[in-house]
């Protein structure tokens with residue numbers, strides 16, 4: 001039975017997990033840095049890197065002890081090697097390299113986005129390639145066709161902000177805490193999604209790309225006008241986001257060819273209003289819909305270990321110990337940059 005240790009440290013969660021070839025998560029541990037970053041309203045890279053360095057090794061010891069396993073029992077060490085905040089990525093990757101070297105185990109340098117993209121298969125054994133994937137997190141907003149392990153076609157990306165970022169900024173404008181997504185969702189329950197007129201950037205355009213910067217600015221103006229309740233702003237913002245996602249996905253699904261399912265992954269996939277809208281879209285097209293459970297949606301190490309299990313299963317060779325951490329690492333290297341795209345992947 002394959003057993004892989006996964007390490008995640010690309011943003012503000014330090015995480016370790018042990019996952020086997022039967023989709024069992026033997027143990028997992030996550031240390032969130034929310035409290036450290038909260039005063040700044042966003043992740044501070046230097047604080048993140050230091051926190052990962054303090055916490056990662058004890059977390060690895062914890063999951064090994066919980067599962068009653070040792071490093072010698074593992075078939076490989078899978079560590080996130082990018083994309084993400086480079087200081088944090090280096091802490092995790094170098095730790096993975098050290099363990100691999102000390103125990104003479106293969107190192108698997110995992111693309112964090114591939115972790116998100118394959119996580120639905122960890123939760124759902126019946127999910128077969130190819131599938132359409134909406135990847136929505138704090139750093140990414142993409143539509144991909146997933147043909148297999150390491151085989152992705154990107155149809156859309158954001159030309160400015162990621163959707164999770166837009167949720168976080170909306171939360172900041174409304175004076176809610178960080179991370180903002182869950183708090184905006186909660187406040188939106190008390191508001192009217194039609195109360196505040198907000199734009200749907202790029203809706204109707206031929207290519208399925210996303211843009212959220214204008215929506216965020218409109219939220220700021222609506223808040224400053226003093227004409228709307230915070231709950232109405234939150235609900236209207238969330239509705240605008242849903243409308244953008246659905247419009248863009250329809251175009252992508254029309255052009256990507258046959259797929260088995262529509263899948264959503266990434267931190268924003270935890271949003272139940274977004275999930276419900278996607279489920280309805282999939283049902284209308286006779287597509288299966290799947291979203292990993294919340295614990296697997298936000299950053300975690302089980303998805304990194306699972307990506308490692310998948311790589312081993314298809315015979316992808318291990319990575320060399322001089323593998324460099326990558327701040328940017330697109331899943332589809334052939335994808336054309338979206339027009340107007342800034343620095344974000």
Ligand code: KG4
Pocket residue numbers: 011136137138139140163164165167168179180181182185266267268269270271272297298299
């Ligand atoms: O995947 P993730 O944990 O980290 C990244 O790789 O970015 O995603 C975090 C993002 C944050 O922007 C957070 O606000 C958002 O996911 N998020 C949500 C919800 N839960 C987390 N956004 C909307 N609704 C939620 N319930």
Ligand code: ZN
Pocket residue numbers: 112116137138266267298299
């Ligand atoms: Zn992530």
